[in-house]
Amino acid sequence: MKAYQLYTILFAIFLSLWACTEPYEIETVDFESVLVVESTITDEFKLQTVKLSKTTTLENPEILYENNATVVVNTSTGSTFDFIWDDIKKHYISEIPFRAEPNVTYTLSIITQDGKRYSSSEVVLPPSVEMTEVYTERVVNTAEHKDGAHVLVNTEDPTGSAKYFRYEYEETYKIVAPNPSPYYAEIVNYDFTLGTYEVILTPREPEEICYTTEYSTGIIQTSTTELNDNSVNRFPVKYLSKNDAKMQTRYSILVKQYVQSVDAFTFYKVIKELGSIESLLSQSQPGYVAGNITSENNPNTKVIGFFEASSMTSKRIYFNYEDVGLEKPPYFVDCEVLTLDYNDATVLDDDPNERETLYQLITYNDYQVLSVNTSLIYQVVQPECSVCTYFSSNVRPDFWID
Incomplete structure (x- = not known):
């Protein structure tokens, strides 16, 4: 998930805990600036990222990036990975590429520019599970007002060790x-x-010929804990309406599957549930959503976000509108x-x-x-x-x- 997407959901949830709501006007009654942290290190050998920002008032929804911080990931094997601020991407990237390894614990440490210290609990890399298949299928669902195509995922883990999955995608389409x-x-x-x-x-x-790439928004998750077999079958990652111009010429989607820990899955599940407009504007908003990051200076200081290690696999497919039985x-x-x-x-x-x-x-x-x-x-x-x-x-x- 991109920084802006998680930030928007998280800061809205947090503010709703201190804000009163009216039928047509929303204003901040009380406000506390809180650090927002998002980081998922994966088993891909790459420059890993850490995203830091601060919550703002409802009247000023602009993202306040937390730069000039000291950001480090420590491991149980004694390795240390330093992160530096990228002023273009507006997040921190590791100075050298690395991957999360099995049977190693990882901890995120942050010192903000005002000297406040934060750290995460230890996290470990979940097992890696390959996606079995990514494919498209025509969908007509009158009840859900859907007429178009679904991008579906099948995944099977015969060992039963992976049960929690999160998905992101990058869609690229050709324009003529x-x-x-x-x-x-x-x-x-x-x-x-x-x-x-x-x-x-x-x-x-x-x-006359161009290409556009867009990234998924929101939180896309599923689990196999309530299923008889440990497999993900026909899980819809993306829906495309029959009138979606992205399919007018040629369409491609890269689906990324992240295996999560139960703690990470639960955190994002709560964020997703609270992210609906109904719950955000509810007077009976539930309490603070705690992640796995705490303040070392003051345990009572609130921090929003989660640091996780996740195994990732991906598959890319291409298709044209004719391939799913649609008209142009x-x-x-x-x-x-x-x-x-x-x-x-x-x-x-x-x-x-x-x-x-x-x-x-x-x-x-x-x-x-x-x-x-x-x-x-x-x-x-x-x-x-x-x-x-x-x-x-x-x-x-x-x-x-x-």
């Missing part, structure tokens, strides 16, 4: 602009008195191609001043020119429909397969 423009358009020599100007068109290679979904926006006559510079004919409209759309709305003829009749379209880099990237991911 429906109306690629072969020109750069520029307005020059505008005469405010006469309402005349020139449109300079410079040929270019149309930017609509594009991200409704693309209307407008035909405007530069020579129409009056409203006396009960028609808008098309010359002025053309000027406004190109200058202020970034409309793209698709074509122009000798009579100065232009075809234009909004930028999202013509230049995919207006809202995406034309850099093809290294992993992408068509």
